[in-house]
Amino acid sequence: MTTCRLCGSTSLAGVVDLGATPPCERFLTAEQLAEPEVTYPLHLRVCTGCWLAQIPPLITPEDTFTEYAYYSSYSASWVEHARGFVRDAADRLGLGRGSFVVEVASNDGYLLRHVVERGIRCLGVEPSQNVGRAARESGVPTLTAFLGPETGAAIRAEHGPADLVVANNVYAHIPDVIGFTRGLRALTADDGWVSIEVQHLLTLMERNQYDTIYHEHFQYYTVASARRALASGGLSLVDVESLPTHGGSIRLWARPAETAGEPGERVAALLAEEKAAGLHELSGYAEFGTRVARVRRDLLRFLVDAADRGRTVAGYGAPGKGNTLLNHCGVRPDLLPFTVDRNPYKHGRFTPGTRIPILPPERLAEERPDYVLVLPWNLRDELVGQLSYVSEWGGRLVFPIPNLEIVEVNP
Template sequence: MACRLCNSERLRSVLDLGATPPCEKFLSADELDLPEPTFPLHLRLCEDCLLLQIPALITPEDTFTEYAYFSSFSDSWVAHAKDFVEQAADRLELGPESFVVEVASNDGYLLQHVVSRGIPCLGIEPSVNVGQAARERGVPTETAFLDETLGAKVTAEHGPADLVVANNVYAHIPDLLGFTRSLRALLADDGWLSIEVHHAQNLVELAQFDTIYHEHFQYYTVLSASRALATAGLKVVDVELIPTHGGSIRVWARPELVAGEPTSRVHEILAIEEAAGLHNVDGYLELAPRTQKVRQDLLRFLLDCAAAGKRVVGYGAPGKGNTLLNYCGIRTDLLEYTVDRNPYKHGRFTPGTRIPIFPAEQIDKDRPDVVLVLPWNLETELNAQLRHIDEWGGELVYPLPHLHSADLKGGLEG
């Protein structure tokens, strides 16, 4: 294995999560007696360019041709996207003469707000089923994987983009250099690129190991993201710390000839990363023991619940949850079932652990003692949605950033 950014072979093991199935390969009932392929999930760090990465053992085509994740099922995520569109439109003075492209546009959760402002736009979404949902809500969508050929074709047909948005996709591409060139091909020479991606500093410091799965090929600090974008002549000019996905960075980049000097926020966040030890190898080596503690705390809690005869179910069936379930070895003896708002997942089973997935209403029917939340990054939203389980004395538990229960009458209990 060589680094996909700088081609160095000096890769250092950071965290080995064993072998797991692809996290979005939810099983039908007919598949439960069939073999299930698993792939190593082993995070490594390039000692030369400091890019965190896993081997590219599955292709995007394996995952995204038909996809189980629809962004619009998270109310807070749709609101986040609307806020971004409003801020970006004002900041960049986007209007009817502008052109916006979103790469990995999913079900139109973001571009619907661009459409409503009368700004011409195009979504590029490889998943057939998800892209169709976007078109049904009036978002122009090209069903394809972005590459340099498609980037040139879109530019030829629509003109270069004033804004290219790539939210939570820059980690999903094994051909990092080619994809970065493709983003540049979409962009006007005076345009703006906005990328949102989970911040590797939170992954390391808060042991957010469940953000590691096979469709996430690399994990970025501002330093490593800047190095990756520079390979296509793009310069980071601003960075925002945002709370999504347990703590992300929104990186703004422009072509080098128009970029100018970066804002003070770029220098400040780089300094924060350096102080955390993430500009050298040693800072990454605490991730493994921190991850082991999360697993031990969660298993101890679930085993105690089982010994006490408590009924424990899950809420949510996100891809990240499947990393947690498989690494911790949690199956139906400790988690009876989980629920999800996405009808696509109903009647299916989680990969590897084979926990059944029901509609969210199942929790109200069964009134379990404990609800374990797998999409823990949506804590504020889910506390509001699930507050009513307190009516029957139910306990709402989050496994990360540390094991804790929600106080549904007020704050949080440790």
């Protein structure tokens, strides 16, 4: 990759090179274990022109999202987060029965179900056929489509302009960030709002969250680079919130540029925080690779030592981030014989690259491992409660990010 996808600069500096991995959501069937597996370089770079961190678009959204393994509703805390957002957004924007809400990348209707419950007209725009079908079956109107300027204009022509457009955890997934942003603007009423949630590059780097770098995530935002990306499609950033989700996210509030007005104080405050951390200059990215290498060594040291001592380790979860971690660390079934996941879609399949079996959650109680390696560490508070039963046989939880931590849980 030699050109920034946002500003066109050819000045791109390496941040961290994670080698080559397969796409993180391409879970293998038993039959596919005997077949070759394609891997792609995973090298994060930052543009010194606009400070957008990015990886090359080596796979397309169509490769990943036409049939997708992730269903948002399997996380109770994420559904509750969505419920709170809908409540607060309705209060903030005065949304009611005469309003229209669109969510882009609406998944299985985890968020819009709360909009439906309020009697507010809504539409989900979801590219994945399987999860979009699940949304429709749950009563959430959903269009199967990828968003671009033409799709946005067509939806607006058929349904009218949206008072609120929501794009949670999708702004990083689009290689054509300018076209996607123009699609958001096309959907939005001239006096409407856009709300975007995306992981904050500041916390990703401060907390060693490198496992959220994978081929589905084409770019990684600071407030500064997000403001520039929004402007590329005719939107202006007017407010920003810091959120604990996904280890540290930002919620961007934007409006059409012609009606937006001046940004609020929280925008200036987070821009200053990023600048103080060095993320608006190259020096702030210099030590990240060293910290990533330490996470890898610590996890491997723990797993090898556990095996040498005859202790058993099982995984919990099969998230995309977990597959970056496992592949980068070179973990195979000799060190992690299996992992479990609540999503039935993944049961009987194998993690990409590392080929670790994925089993139903009940297998933990059957196998009673000494340690449970928690791969979706971003759901820590939820999972510590869910997995309290491992204490019944003296099991402990292991969190690999931001630093290796072994946790005893109470029943």
